[in-house]
Amino acid sequence: MDNISHTEENYLKAIFKIAEKEEGRPVNTNAISTEMKTTAASVTDMLNRLSKKELIHYEKYKGVTLTIKGGRTATRLVRKHRLWEVFLVEKLHFSWDEVHDMAEELEHIQSEELVERLYDYLGRPKFDPHGDPIPDAEGNFTFRKQAPLADLHLGEKGIVVGVQDHSAAFLQYLDRLQLSLGAQVTVIERFDYDESMKITLNGDKEHIVSKKVSQNLFVEKQ
C-alpha cells in the first residue's frame, strides 16, 4: 500500500524538479519522459500508478502536480541525494563532477534514521557540493539571493555559490579555471561583441569567460 519503488521515487523526483522550473504549473507527460529518458507511453502508465497511490494529482491530458504526500517523498529524496553527495565529496574525497550517479542510487536507501545520522555526521550542511540547498528534515529549503554571474555589472563583485549546469564537462571546466564554490569574482571588463566578460579571481588571476559560462554560474553579489 505504502511501499514506493525506486522507479516510482525517481518519477516523483523528476516531477518535482520540472515543477520547480515551471513554478508549479502542471507538469506534462513529455517533459517527464524527457527527464526520465523513457517513452511517453511508459510515463502515462506510471502516472496512473502514482495517482492510484495518491502521490500525484493527475487528470488525463491536463498534466500532473504532486500531492502533499508526493511532495514530501520528493523532498526527502532530494535531501538524501544531496547529503550523500556531501558525504562522497567531504569524506571520500570524490570531486564534484563524480558524485551524481552514486547519489542517484544512495538516495533510495530507506532508513530515515540513517539520513539523520549522516546529516549530523556531516555537520548539518545547508548546501551540497554544487551549491544546491539541502532541505531540512521537514522539507524546508534555504533560499539564497543568488544571480547568474552574467548579471553582474562592470566593477561588481560576487562570491561563487552554485551552478546551473551540473554536467561533468562544465564542472571540470570550472575546476580548470579554479572557479570553485567560495571563489570571489570581480567583473573588470564586459565585451558586447559575444557577451563574454573578463573577471579577476580572488582579486588575482584574470580570466575571460564566455556567455555560456557566466550564465551557468551563480554568484551572491557583494
Next chain:
Amino acid sequence: MDNISHTEENYLKAIFKIAEKEEGRPVNTNAISTEMKTTAASVTDMLNRLSKKELIHYEKYKGVTLTIKGGRTATRLVRKHRLWEVFLVEKLHFSWDEVHDMAEELEHIQSEELVERLYDYLGRPKFDPHGDPIPDAEGNFTFRKQAPLADLHLGEKGIVVGVQDHSAAFLQYLDRLQLSLGAQVTVIERFDYDESMKITLNGDKEHIVSKKVSQNLFVEKQ
C-alpha cells in the same frame, strides 16, 4: 548481458552463504528458498536465470554451485555489506544489532571505486562489527583460529572475536552482559547439568552463560 539485478545478487549471496556452511557441496533448492524466504518454485525459476547468465552451475535436481564469476560477485557483495556495517557502527554510531538491514540495501550500490574509497576511509578493516572477516578486493578472506566459547575447558581463557547467531536479540543480550568483541573471558566453572558455564569477564565480573550462548559466541583461545 552483464547486468545483475538486486534480486539476483541476493540469491548469489544466499547460495554463497549456504555453500560456506555446507563446505562446498551443491546447494539445494529448498535451502535457498528458506534462506530467501520465498517458494521453491521461485527459486527454480531464478536458478534457470542465474544459470543462463553463467553465475551458477545448475543441473536439475542436483543442486547448484557458484561459477568463478558468480563467486566473485558474491564475495564482492559480502565485502560491501561488511564494509558498510563498519561505516554505520564506527562513523554513524549505530549499534551492532541495528546495521544489518541497512547494509542489506547498501551492498547493492554499484560503484567499485566507492567501496574501495570507503575501505580506505575506514582504515582498511579486516573484520566487521560482528567479527566476520571482510574479504579483500581480490576476494580473499582472513581466517582466524576461532572456536565456540562452549569448547573452552575449565580454566582456559579466550578473547571474544565473533558471533554465530547474528540476531538482534542475541546481540542485545550480549550488550547487556558487556560481552562485546575484544572482551576477555575465563571459564571458572562448568555445569554438566545444563551445560552452562560460569565465566569471568576481563578478570572481573562473573556471569553464568547458557549452553545456547556459549555455542553462539566465538573466542580466540589464549
Next chain:
DNA sequence: TACAATTTTTAGATTAATCTAAATAATATT
C-alpha cells in the same frame, strides 16, 4: 523392490515496468 515421503520442477497466473504502433485529443496554422 515397492510404496511413501520429500524435494524439485512445471504449468499457469499476477504485478511492475517497460516498449512499439495505433488511436485519440489538444493545439497551431492556414
Next chain:
DNA sequence: AATATTATTTAGATTAATCTAAAAATTGTA
C-alpha cells in the same frame, strides 16, 4: 472553420520476479 501538427493515451507485447497447485523425480523405508 478546416486541416495539420503535436501531445497524450490506449492496445497489445515483453521481461523479471513472484505465487499456488499439480506433476515428476529423488530419496527413504518397510
